[in-house]
Amino acid sequence: MTSELKPVKEGIFEVGPPPRLRGAICPECNQKFFPRPMVCPHCLGELQDVYLSTEGKVYTYAILRVKPPYKLPRPYAVGWVHLEADGIKIHTLFDPEKLSDLDFGRQVTLRVGAIGVDNNGDSCLRYYFTPQVGGEQ
């Protein structure tokens, strides 16, 4: 079933397996971006497609307790993951089944799954990061 659902936004990830986020790199500035801008915002040069690393560390997070947007689970967690290998921090959903495992610096792994609905109200796929339980702090 999952494979029939569309991503919440086209072009930002590949479902896989393995799931991968589609970023971009400027070969001149050696800087990565997510999501992909039109051109490099530093030099206005052409960008190359690049897959971002599928592992990172929780930079910070928040748990929303009130009625969620997009029929997301209640509660759910969002926040920021530091993709150290790529040199960027990205905003993300976290695994709604593992809120209690979230912590600063916790290793997390990329997943793609059916969570909530899109702007048209249709069920859709979203990317999220799940904590590696017992993972390095």
Place this chain on the structure above:
Amino acid sequence: MRQVDIIGADMTAFGPQIETPLVELGARAAIGAIKNAGIKPSQINIGFFANMQAGNITGEFTVGQNILWEAGVNRIPVFNVENACTSGASAFNLAWTSIISGMYDVAIVVGAEKLVVPNLGLLQAGATELNVLEGGVVITNFASRANLHMDTFGTTKEQLAMVAVKNRQHAGMNPLAQFRKPITVEEVLNAPMMADPLTKLSCCPNADGGAAVVLCAAELSNRFTSKPIHVKASVLVSGIYDQLPDLFKFEEDLRAGSMAYEMAGLGPEDLHVVECHDAFTICEIMHYEGLGLCPVGEGGRLVESGATSLGGKIPVNPTGGLLSKGHPLGATAVAQIVEGVRQLRGEAGDRQVEGAKVYLAECMGAEKFGDAKTCTIIILQN
């Protein structure tokens, strides 16, 4: 550079005003500010109107012309300005620029918003932005910062709550504030949890309201008033968006602040009273740090010390701030300027900071890649 004064200021009460149309909210403030300035509407050369959500909520546009017509102002250039929570300060920055450039002598800035709308829901940045699609809402953005600030610097939930308690106590001295009944730290902590650690009383309420100021070239202002308020600095910056944000500090405050202090020839130690964008309790603590009222990381301890309460070393948000006065987006940053005028004229009533001579207003709005999209700082002196 040409100097600019504020010669008139007025605002409506903030809070639910369901029966009052947007145009009336803005026009009441505009009429009040024009009368307060002792000026004729025909002596105004250019007008700016700040609003954020009317296009979304009621489908209105070019509202500024309607408001200014009600206040007797027509024919002149009128601009409608949207820049999130800083819309009002952004409009002010344009008005100030139009006068220092020598192009115009007298400008009016009006901000108004109607935000008390049934079933409005949580405010989101925009339905096509990726962080919104991935579940980011305004409050999770600031709850994430609060959690990181607590983890990094040892800021406590109680210190966060003290911001709400202080601003409510201040609001009790402001007849125009939305919420004036005192609250306690325990009440803030035990209020319904929105996004940990922010409870309902840690968040500013939606409000309706309007505010307006009249600016004038300094060499002309004594024709109209004996109490001109001097604009020492007006700065607006946007974000860097390098995708490596440090979410425990407001980089935009630090950058805009140093520009504003340099422009004014003043520093944080010269300030007597401050209003800042306390949309959530954590914001005020981080603005203390961004504006140099204390080092980065010390904001929680600063509020706990009482330094930012009325009667303290540097009172912050004597009006009650967004947290208790309310946050009618487009009016918010203009109302901060109105408070500056009242404090520096000695007209702030029970919340007057004795002998206030230097006032700073900070506002911040929207977010992209963890950076604020807009940050404004205005420094006024009497």
